[in-house]
Structure formats: C-alpha cells, structure tokens
Amino acid sequence: MNEIQITQGLLLAGTLFMLGLIGVLIRRNIIFMLVCVEIMLNAAGLAFIVAGSKWAQPDGQVMFIFILTMAAAEVSVGLALILQIHHQLKTLDSDAASEMKG
Amino acid sequence: MEITFYISGAVAILSTIMVITRFNIIHALLYLVVSFLALATVFFIMGAPFAAALEIIIYAGAIVVLIIFVIMMLNLKGEAIEQERKWLTPQVWIGPAILSFILLGELIYIIGIGNSGAAGLPSQLVDSKAVGKSLYGQYILGVELSGMLLMAGIVGAYHLGRQKKKVIHRFLEQIEE
Numbered sequence: 001m002n003e004i005q006i007t008q009g010l011l012l013a014g015t016l017f018m019l020g021l022i023g024v025l026i027r028r029n030i031i032f033m034l035v036c037v038e039i040m041l042n043a044a045g046l047a048f049i050v051a052g053s054k055w056a057q058p059d060g061q062v063m064f065i066f067i068l069t070m071a072a073a074e075v076s077v078g079l080a081l082i083l084q085i086h087h088q089l090k091t092l093d094s095d096a097a098s099e100m101k102g
Numbered sequence: 103m104e105i106t107f108y109i110s111g112a113v114a115i116l117s118t119i120m121v122i123t124r125f126n127i128i129h130a131l132l133y134l135v136v137s138f139l140a141l142a143t144v145f146f147i148m149g150a151p152f153a154a155a156l157e158i159i160i161y162a163g164a165i166v167v168l169i170i171f172v173i174m175m176l177n178l179k180g181e182a183i184e185q186e187r188k189w190l191t192p193q194v195w196i197g198p199a200i201l202s203f204i205l206l207g208e209l210i211y212i213i214g215i216g217n218s219g220a221a222g223l224p225s226q227l228v229d230s231k232a233v234g235k236s237l238y239g240q241y242i243l244g245v246e247l248s249g250m251l252l253m254a255g256i257v258g259a260y261h262l263g264r265q266k267k268k269v270i271h272r273f274l275e276q277i278e279e
Binding site (some may be wrong): 005009012015016019021022023026027029031032034035036038039042043046048050052053055056057058059060061062064065066068069070071072073074075076077079080081082083084085086092 | 115175275
C-alpha cells in the first residue's frame with residue numbers, strides 16, 4: 001500500500017462526500033435526501049478505512065463499524081419520520097414540511 | 103492491484119452520480135446498491151475484508167431493503183402493476199448491469215491472480231481477528247454505547263412509525279394516543 005493509493009483513496013472519499021452533499025442540496029424528495037445522507041456517511045467510513053489501511057491498525061475498521069451502527073439507527077428513525085410526514089401531509093416534498101405546528 | 107482500485111473508484115463515482123440524478127427512486131436505489139458494491143471492492147483492496155463484508159451485508163442488504171419496504175408502503179395504488187410493467191424495461195437495468203459486470207470481472211481477476219505473489223492480497227491486511235480483539239478490548243465502551251444507540255433507534259422508530267388509531271367512542275370521537 002503505497003502513498004499514491006492513500007491519496008487516491010482520500011480523494012475518492014472526498015468526491016463521494018461532495019456528491020452526497022450535492023444530492024442533499026439539489027433534491028426535494030425526502031427519501032432522496034435520506035439516501036444522500038447515507039452516501040455521505042459511507043464516504044466518511046471510506047476515509048476511516050483508508051486511514052486505518054495506511055497504518056495497518058484495526059481502529060479504522062472499528063470506527064467504520066460504529067458509523068455503520070449509527071447509519072442503521074439513523075435510517076430507521078428517518079424512515080419512520082418519512083412515514084409520518086407522508087401520512088400527515090400526503091406528499092414527500094420537503095418544502096411542504098417547512099412549518100412547525102404541533 | 104492499482105488498476106482494480108481505479109476501476110472500482112470510477113464505478114463508485116459514476117453510480118453515485120446516477121443516484122443523485124435519477125427521477126425514479128427505485129432506479130436510484132439500484133444504482134446505490136452498485137455504488138455500495140464498488141466501495142466494498144475498494145475496502146477489500148485496501149486490506150479490510152471484514153469491513154467489505156459488513157458493507158455488503160448491512161448497507162447493500164439491510165438498509166436498502168428497509169428503504170424499499172418504506173417506498174412500497176407509501177404508494178400502493180391501483181396503477182402499481184402498470185407502473186411495474188413500465189419500469190421493467192431494458193434501459194432501466196442495463197446501466198447497473200454493466201457497472202456490476204465490471205465489478206464481477208474485477209473480482210474474477212483478483213481471485214485469479216490471488217496466490218501469485220505481490221499482485222495478490224495487500225500485504226498490510228488487517229483481518230477480522232485484529233478488528234474483533236480491538237473492538238472487544240479497548241473499544242468495549244463504544245460497543246456498549248452502540249447497543250444503547252440501536253435500542254434508542256428501535257424505540258424511536260416504533261414510536262414514530264405507529265399510526266394513530268382512530269376509535270369512535272360511544273359518546274365522543276377521540277384520537278387514541
């Protein structure tokens with residue numbers, strides 16, 4: 001594992017994170033925004049894996065497992081929120097949920 | 103191993119671009135699975151086979167299936183069968199199929215050259231034994247906190263996803279909490 005591949009791996013992680021951020025910003029469907037958040041979390045995990053690969057330590061993969069756990073909990077709560085929004089507003093447009101009212 | 107890394111990275115970036123530009127969410131999820139598979143290949147090349155297996159099992163398996171379940175719960179209308187027939191055209195699945203076949207060829211290449219010296223598995227392989235010893239050794243507090251986080255996720259998803267049942271009382275109409 002040479003230095004060039006570490007740099008390329010971090011560049012790949014940054015590119016994927018940027019693509020996920022662009023997706024969150026340009027889409028209005030809530031499910032698409034949740035998927036793009038998953039892409040960003042995955043890119044962060046890739047950065048941890050690359051860094052753990054550089055020093056040949058297991059800490060990177062441990063952090064990846066923690067990110068995985070957090071992503072699983074986050075997607076379950078997020079999908080439950082999407083179900084509630086669709087049940088109450090009859091749409092998946094994120095702009096329709098711009099008002100807070102009890 | 104260099105060229106396999108570049109091909110997997112290109113497949114991951116291309117499929118992620120296709121994810122954020124699709125209009126139909128099922129097509130986007132199809133490309134998302136391909137993106138996760140490509141990233142699993144990158145993890146394998148980076149010397150993290152345990153993380154690659156977890157990526158496929160949990161991300162490409164569980165999370166995508168969960169999102170598909172919610173999509174199926176949201177729009178179950180009469181035109182679902184017609185929409186299904188409209189979706190299953192060759193131009194829908196030909197893109198993810200081509201990207202997946204690139205990954206398959208790469209996998210065959212890696213397995214084929216696997217035992218022949220320097221081009222095989224990376225030297226700095228961090229196997230699952232080291233990960234497990236670290237996870238249940240110095241990171242045991244993080245593992246317990248992850249369990250509590252998952253428990254909070256289960257309780258929160260159950261509480262939020264419950265539909266409020268509307269019952270007609272004998273005297274007054276009320277919304278049961």
